[in-house]
Amino acid sequence: MADKFDVIVIGAGPGGYVAAIRAAQLGMKVACVEKWVNKSGKTVHGGTCLNVGCIPSKALLETSHKYVEARDDYSELGIEVSDVQMDVKKMMARKEKTVANLTGGISALFKANGVTALEGTGKLLPGKKVEVTGHDGNSETYEAENVVIASGSVPVEIPPAPLTEGLIVDSSGALEFQDVPKRLGVIGAGVIGLELGSVWNRLGSEVTVLEAMDSFLPVVDEQIAKETKKLLGKQGLDIRLGARVTGTDIKDNEVVVKYTDSSGEQEQTFDKLIVCVGRRPYTQNLLADGTGVELDERGFIQVDDTCQTNAPGVFAIGDVVRGPMLAHKGSEEGMMVADIIHGEKAQMNYDAIPSVIYTAPEVAWVGMSEQQAKKEGFEVKSGVFPFSASGRAMANNATEGMAKVVTDASTDRILGVHIIGQHAGELIAQGVIAMEFGSSAEDLALTCFAHPTLSEAVHEAALAVEGHAIHMANRKKR
């Protein structure tokens, strides 16, 4: 038997690596198992988020947005550039460099914190033992006082559109195109589909997004979702709702997609097709018989509010357990679990986890939408302020979108904040902090915001809840 650890973490994504670092900071002897290898066969830390998720997609979104600004908007600002060109291979190389820097950074943080990095596939055995099978096939078993499972998620595959090398791809493949596809199909109008569709649309693809559901971004506040669809449509994303894909054919290096919508059977041909209908928890070869860890009917590892599984001393965090599949959710759970193992009474607030869609403009929200709050039985008040009335947004040449604050009408407590606009992903932090402190809309309204900043839209939306916005004509309250 090899070394014994206080904590063994399986998976080095945002949940696992944060749990490992935190546990090591608290003085525990920690190992973290990771099987992910890069193209040259070297173990890389950071999981989906750093390697094929958050970071590479943001690198491409930022570059493609800068390109569009130079191509379409600079002239309006008096900046004359001619013949703006996009070098896709260079864009990809920079993205890969960013990923390599960050994944290397996690490995360095492991070293600095004394986390033992175990390379290979981790499997939980009964009695809190972890078997690690290396890439050479040899395995070693380690003992642990506590195990933290952070095995993450993988893209959902659908039978009508099986992945086909270079033609039908998942989100990872869509981050690797070396040329701009002329006609690009995207199945799924969720966060991932809209972001990847935006990247390639900006670079010149004709993008069609096929979404099976009849409603667009159903978890987002309706007013914000409607504005999002309008603005993305204006940019060229052809978003078709109620479009159910029934089959695909590969013909002459093209993908023919068959789908049904309200007017019957349809067919459309693409050069590439991205399948991004969702992600599922990844538990393949993870649990030996008799560990006591149980899965729910959807394949998630069953945990309580503090991420403890049915097996004492075994925790599970991140995408492999219930809750939103977001990096920061996994990381927060990782910190909570490390603290609990250390004997602290840690908990996390699942009501104030922000979500961001990194389109341009960005869409971000925290808490309940107006519709959800009503469904939960709240009498709701809301205030909305458009960026078209923001001096800073005008100066920035980015006046699209709005900020919205939703409150409980009786206590004035903020139930949700919703923003579509430039830097919405940064602005939403203000709503998260407000909600964490149990802020009322009036609390925000009584707070001093710097001028001129985009943040003032949040201030004005809070003022607008009571019809007291200064920089717009307030709608008469019913």
Next chain:
Amino acid sequence: DKVLAPAARKLVAEHNLDVNKIEGTGKGGRILKEDVQKAIEAGSAK
């Protein structure tokens, strides 16, 4: 000393309440607007 949210501070002043008689339910015991509203309704913080 009790920490009050901005709207709670204003409401306490308006109603001339004794903050020591109000229980804060916000983060770290912070007194929220809704805590003051409750105290006003119950008449418990005069």
